[in-house]
Amino acid sequence: MLRKITISIYHPNLVYSSFNPLITRQLSVSSFPPNPSYLKSLCSNGRLREALVEMAAQGIAMMFEGYDTLLNECVNQRAIREGQRVHAHMIKTCYLPPVYLRTRLIVLYSKCDCLGDAQRVLDEMTLRNVVSWTAMISAYAQRGYSSEALNLFVKMLRSDFAGTEPNEFTFATVLTSCTGPSGCNLGRQIHSLIIKRNFESHIYVGSSLLDMYAKSGRIHEAHRIFKCMPERDIVSCTAIISGYAQLGLDEEALKLFRQLLREGMIANYVTYASVLTALSGLAALDLGRQVHNHVLRSQLPSYVVLQNSLIDMYSKCGGLCYSRRIFDSMNERTVISWNAMLVGYSKHGMGREVVELFKLMREENQVKPDSVTFLAVLSGCSHGGMENKGLEIFDEMAITRDGEEPEMEHYGCVVDLLGRAGRVEEALEFIKKMPFEPTAAIWGSLLGACRVHSNVEVGEFVGHRLLEIEPENAGNYVILSNLYASAGRWEDVGTIRELMKEKFVIKEPGRSWIELDQILHTFHASDRSHPRREEVSAKVRDLSVKFKEAGYVPDLSCVLYDVDEEQKEKILLGHSEKLALAFGLIATSEGVPIRVIKNLRICVDCHNFAKFFSKVCGREVSLRDKNRFHRFVGGICSCGDYW
């Protein structure tokens, strides 16, 4: 039953209202008459619900200020249901919101992930201003809908309405959607608009611009913009540092970080996360520790992102126990924290720990495993000698369709698992039955298995398949020729060498480095650049002689060039990881473990050399190659000779 109440009017826009007594029962009489400042005071006391009841009580009578107050609060609290009620109220009472309020609605819907509703509000607007356009573009951009953001931007440029010229907000936003292969082209066009409108030196636009160039690989252009910016702040500095780091230009990133610190930059957690990425790439443990100390001294609150990158940095620098310490100390973990830790164990070949941690993750049930998690777990099982457990987990993954659907990479892991277990034929059958066209990486992993298990028959088939898809990859020729050599099929070794001559492409020269007192010493194959080169190569020759006495036989099939055996041996001794090992032996004191990092996968001969190194020299060796860590102790490697 409805009851009519007349309330006193003191607000010019407020008229008589009828309301439902069921609602009013909750209201104290003293709260009347409702007015915008009363709504405001309710909102500021966190009493949004009561404010909404007030709104309902006002029936047909709400005007700008009241709606503005309520929408503001809904946006702040990300309260979508309440926001919808406010919106519905506008419609029901035939209130026609001005551009400003409609824009608030767009913002509300987009912050609550209701992009369709936000777009509908924009579509219904007959008048739009730059803010309404920008809010919608930003909604798409922030959620990764790049093409929608860009299309909307173009639509905005074509729009005839007044007040639709993009401003600095629009440019800063839309540039973040210029990603991917065509991103840079679009970005350049937008850049020219920016120059025309004189926004190039704006600090937000500038950092967005330089980030766009950096992310599309045009780091010099990015750096030019950075240098030209009339003022810098922590975001623009971080953007350029992370630009270098993301492209793998780790040393440049580190150099810039140090230089900017010297110039007075106050790093924040994003800056640290970015520079830690660079240090992960360099595997520079001492430098990483130093940055960690900076972090601790700066007394930042704990940020999950930063802790995640610390976990990653320590594990990639060979300090896995520190990773675990950080992981255990976290009071909040994201899926990335778990993944980083799992990947750490996986790269160190610690299969048992991978399985244990994965079990813990499922038991805790706070964070749902994603496709990266499964990748880490499967490859961890493979590298850690837990083949059956890995196959079991893959089957679970394929059966329990509720979670992650296996992707190509997961199938690749299974090929790896089967291959490692010596089930090479089964792996081949598995590839044939996959719902994907096998990639070069998948054939490559099977070829590696064939080499380790000396399965020439399957290896030959796989190898030739691989040479068809990837004729430019030198590694494939090496492994196939290794395989033929191990079976004594010298004629076929010769054929492979002939094939190679025409197509052989060196993608990336081999390079190894070692960190001593926060300084990285880098060696290239047959290096002539290091100041102590003579001493180092003499040491390698010396070691080779010693190791031969202990049973070392140089594996000449690892050499690609068509030269005589003596030359081949000389080339082998010039491999960068041998130089780095020898340098480590010279430059560190007895008994100290030696950590070497290599940018490519380690070759069979160097792997063997390192084994003898650990045994004969009595030094523990940790060697990180492109795929994983190898830990050599007493002549045995943690990878079990399978990598």
Place this chain on the structure above:
DNA sequence: CTAGGGTTAG
């Protein structure tokens, strides 16, 4: 009312 940099995997 609208804006820029970040962590795992490949």
